[in-house]
Amino acid sequence: MNDDPIGIDLARRIYDFGLTADDLGPRQFGSAAASKGRRPLGLSWPAGLAPLPSELSVEPDESDPLPKADVLVVTWTIAEMLALADVLTPGVNPRTRWYRYKRFFEDQYVPLIRDGAPSRFSGRLGSYYPTKIGSKKVLCVKSELHLNQDAKKTGVGTATLPVAKFIKQLIDEVSPTLVITVGTAGGTLDDARLGDVMITRAAQFRLSEEFRNEPFASVKYVSPGSIKKKHLPKAQELLQTHADQLVEPDFGPPTKFYPWPGPLVDGVVNTPRILVEDRDFPKGLPMLTTDFFEFGTSSNGLGDLGCGVEMGDAVFGMVAEEFGNDAPKWLVIRNASDPQINGDLPTGSGGRDMQAHWAVWFYETYGYWTSVNSAIATWAMIAP
Numbered sequence: 001m002n003d004d005p006i007g008i009d010l011a012r013r014i015y016d017f018g019l020t021a022d023d024l025g026p027r028q029f030g031s032a033a034a035s036k037g038r039r040p041l042g043l044s045w046p047a048g049l050a051p052l053p054s055e056l057s058v059e060p061d062e063s064d065p066l067p068k069a070d071v072l073v074v075t076w077t078i079a080e081m082l083a084l085a086d087v088l089t090p091g092v093n094p095r096t097r098w099y100r101y102k103r104f105f106e107d108q109y110v111p112l113i114r115d116g117a118p119s120r121f122s123g124r125l126g127s128y129y130p131t132k133i134g135s136k137k138v139l140c141v142k143s144e145l146h147l148n149q150d151a152k153k154t155g156v157g158t159a160t161l162p163v164a165k166f167i168k169q170l171i172d173e174v175s176p177t178l179v180i181t182v183g184t185a186g187g188t189l190d191d192a193r194l195g196d197v198m199i200t201r202a203a204q205f206r207l208s209e210e211f212r213n214e215p216f217a218s219v220k221y222v223s224p225g226s227i228k229k230k231h232l233p234k235a236q237e238l239l240q241t242h243a244d245q246l247v248e249p250d251f252g253p254p255t256k257f258y259p260w261p262g263p264l265v266d267g268v269v270n271t272p273r274i275l276v277e278d279r280d281f282p283k284g285l286p287m288l289t290t291d292f293f294e295f296g297t298s299s300n301g302l303g304d305l306g307c308g309v310e311m312g313d314a315v316f317g318m319v320a321e322e323f324g325n326d327a328p329k330w331l332v333i334r335n336a337s338d339p340q341i342n343g344d345l346p347t348g349s350g351g352r353d354m355q356a357h358w359a360v361w362f363y364e365t366y367g368y369w370t371s372v373n374s375a376i377a378t379w380a381m382i383a384p
Contacts (some may be wrong), residue, residue: 010293010356011148011311014184014363015118018078022095024122026062038086038093041372043238046231049383051138053089054130062102065173067130069139071382072176072328074167075371076312079363080183081127081142083371087379088140089129098127098142103169109145112162114152119144125166134384139174147312148210148291157213163312167319171328179330180381181316182374184367185308186359187336188288188296189281194362195239195246195272195370196336197377198307199227202277202286203314203332206305209291220286221317223330227276228381235380239272245369246270272335272370274377281307287332289314295359299343308334331381335374338362 022028045051056067075084085094092098102124113120128141145166151159171179187196204220211217248270275281288294288306295309296302302309313332320327338359345354 010360011146012118013360014293014367015077015146015149017364017367018082020095023078027098027100028096038082038091040090041086041241043087043241043376046234046383049134049231051088051090051379052132053092054132054137056099056130060099062100062124063104065103066101066128066141066170067139067174069130069137069174069176070178071136071138072141072170072174072179073138073378074141074143074170074179074181075183076143076146077183077367079367080371083368084140084142084182084375084378085129087372087375088133088138089131092129094127094129094142098129098140100124101126101128101141109162109165112152112160112165113145113150117150118146119150133379133382136382136384138382139176141170147289147315151210153210155213157211159210159214161211161315164315164319167315168322171319171323176328178382179316179320179328180333180378181313181330182333182378183310183335184337184363184371184374185287185310185334186295186341187339188302188306188308189275190298190303190340192296192303192308192336192339193270193272194248194336194339194366195243195270195373197239197272197274197374198281198287198332198334198336199274199377199381200277200285200287200307200332201225201227201330202284203317204286204288204306205314206288206294206309207291211291216314216318219314219318221314221321222284223317223320225329227278227331229276229279231380231383232274232276235376236274238376239274239373242369242372243270243272246272246366272373274380275307277307287313287334293356293359295338295341295355297341297343297355303340308336310334333374333377333381335370337367337370
């Protein structure tokens, strides 16, 4: 079991937020409900570069290997999957129409995964769907494995890490030249706005719970190459299409017991930005990967250590090292689903942790729309 039951519960709440029976069931056929598309986002793509979902000509079995692609894109939560689908597989509902994938799940993965983990609940490794962006073949994958959800304890501060095995399997089967991990993160930078997107070639473990004594517990990884900037201006423009969905509410103290100079200011429409390593924040500043639900605050100094904080990305760097010279390039693209939280808010158990409360509230309120932004930035990194 996880050494931090409170942390694992908060993380699970985020992973499962919005979960429906369709997400857990098999791919569906033969009904209007099954084939019904998702919301059209009205994004004005450049000519010839709109994402074009590609139905496979032969229906794959859940145990078949994945199709080859130039780019592998992996996301993690329900909100992230819905946003990625609406941007990169438009018109294809991932709840019902993305292909299900469980290759080697029962024999090779279940023994490594704790009871109650999301993948045990769904009975598979993930879901996927092919798409094209210009000449690039892309495979979008939603993982059911998670660093801080799956582990079985193997010692003091050591545990199984089946998501690493899964990522290696994905790369082996898809043979991509580029791998992108995309989704939400806690904002750590002092000026991080709700919906900002951070793109970096670096990820670093910051493990202090179930993996704290593993040799990789604080290792930093950097992908070779550079970050493409050709389509960033267009992506920045597209981010403004739904900026009105990122209006923060008019907050004030919840009771009259605290003095307040008032009145409340009107909600402000954020202008989300794409922030790129070595342009908008220091070169090599990594995305931080933790094994518990951590988030940036105005007092915990995470902005000096990383451009955001989440629970999984450094595994890609670790797996890439195993491939040596044959490793694909990899990128981390994460959106700030919550901005830096006020470090003066109280913390504590029994419902008194207001910092964690607001971090989770921001995700549940804005997780989808901020994830649309990181999916758009992903398009910019793929488009030829």
